[in-house]
Amino acid sequence: MIAPHPLVAMIHAVPAAHRIAEEAFAREFPQATVWNVLDDRLLDDARAAGGLTGSLRRRMLRLIGHVMDGGAQALLLTCSSYGDVVNTAHALWNVPVLKSDEAMFRAALSGPYRRIGVVASTPPAVPAAVAQLEALAPEVRPDRPVGIVTALSEEAATAGDPGAAARHLADALYATGGAEVDAVLLAQYSLTPAREALAALLGVPVLDGAGAAARELRALLTPGERPAAPTPAVAP
Template sequence: MLETAPLVAMIHAVPTAGRIAQTAFAQEFPQARVWNILDDRLLDDARTAGGLTDTLSRRMLRLIAHVMDGGAQGLLLTCSSYGEVVDTARRLWDVPVLKSDESLFKAALVGPYQRIAVVASAPPAVPAAVAQLEALVPAVRPDRPVDVVTALSEEAAGAEPEAAARHLADALHTAGGADADAVLLAQYSLTPARDPLAALLNVPVLDGAGAAARELRGLLTPAIAS
């Protein structure tokens, strides 16, 4: 039996992603008690290693085990570079565990978009995000193909929202993705650039934090009610 206020853990690789996710949960799932875990070496170490290694995967699994032992009733990994670890976690624990952008990708695929651009400022986030998106296509929209284009702008990392938006827009133009029907932000830390980027491109720009909060609310609310 879940308590009235379910305990939702979030594991972050950067403080900015944590703040953005907490804001989203406050707006979309205020009933939740949020437990934040930050390892601010996760992203840098993945960059140095050239991607997700077995050692880094085990490190993330230890963090997940920590929150599960602490009674977490739902878990969100806000770092897209570690999304593959969620598949293992789901086999080990009978608790809802979400990848950072999984809810976002589901919502985008249900929508009317035919050409979707995925943008990021950290290199490991690009293949991780595309892998998640493409893995969902057969289940979510098997009868409608989707054209995915990616763009990376490391200059957008840490920039002010308007500057980050310009960097991302430039990267999209260079990658041939400026004609996309929608743009998906592959990192929570890029969320402040959402509205300026939408204004520059004149297309919807979608972020993952709110979508994840809404999905966990839907998953946990029936259990609360029972």
């Protein structure tokens, strides 16, 4: 039986993801009781090791085991670098466990969008997002091809405010022929503050990973409720 205020754990590798994910859940799934767990060495140690080692995988599984032992009824892993560990978690625990952007990709592929733009401010985020989209596409929309346009703006990572970050992302998307996209996906949680400004500049829906995860978990954990309408940022 699902509790009235289901306990949703979130494991973060950077403090900024904690704030962004909490804001998304407050907006999209306010009934949830959120439990944040932060290990701010996860990314640095993975970079130093050149990727995920067996030791790092076990470390993440121990963190997941910690929240499961604490009664978590769902888990969102906000660090995309550790997404592969989710596959192991599915085999070990019988509760919903989501990768950072898994719900966003599924929502985008389930929608009416023919061309999807993917924007990022760090180079590794682009191929990682495209790989997940292409892997999910045959499962979610086997009879409808999807066009993917990518754009990278490293300037967006150091922009002084969300509006400036949005302008850098929009410029990068236009430069790669993305003017005709039907929706845009933010490949990093750190870009979420630029979501509304980017939607206003581009005139298309902009989806973020944390918001999509909150909506998916709300549907899974409160099945008796009327489903919440998606609220990707859309230009007025």
